[in-house]
Amino acid sequence: MTGQEPNVRIGDVSGSTFAIGSHAHAESHQHGTGTPADQELLAAVRELRADLARVRATEQTAALGEALADTEAELSRTGQASPTRRERLRELLADSQSLLTVLASAGTVAGLLGL
Numbered sequence: 001m002t003g004q005e006p007n008v009r010i011g012d013v014s015g016s017t018f019a020i021g022s023h024a025h026a027e028s029h030q031h032g033t034g035t036p037a038d039q040e041l042l043a044a045v046r047e048l049r050a051d052l053a054r055v056r057a058t059e060q061t062a063a064l065g066e067a068l069a070d071t072e073a074e075l076s077r078t079g080q081a082s083p084t085r086r087e088r089l090r091e092l093l094a095d096s097q098s099l100l101t102v103l104a105s106a107g108t109v110a111g112l113l114g115l
Contacts, residue, residue: 034079041112042075048105061099064092068109086113 034042049068052061067088071081081089093099093110 034075037112038075038080041081041109042072044105044108044112045072045075048103048109051103051105055099055103060092060096064089064096064099067092089113090115 045068049065049072052065052068055061067085071085071089074085075081089109090113093106093113093115096106099106
């Protein structure tokens with residue numbers, strides 16, 4: 001090896017798919033998409049996020065929307081939502097009782113979280 005050859009450094013590639021070389025081929029298959037309950041929660045979170053876009057924005061709905069986006073991202077990435085993320089959603093939904101009566105999707109998420 002001469003001093004003129006390029007260096008290649010690959011950092012953390014967890015969750016990545018890549019191929020190297022002129023005839024390389026890479027495929028990615030995701031496994032562990034969560035339990036049926038987690039998949040149901042993901043669908044309900046997505047539905048509530050869509051419904052929130054239809055209501056008048058407040059600080060409360062903005063906080064709930066942000067928590068829902070974080071939960072959706074975690075569910076999509078890992079297949080499950082952490083207990084602390086679930087607890088945060090419970091708190092926000094409990095503080096939004098009027099929202100629960102207006103939006104059926106909020107009631108669905110609240111039910112899936114045990115409220």
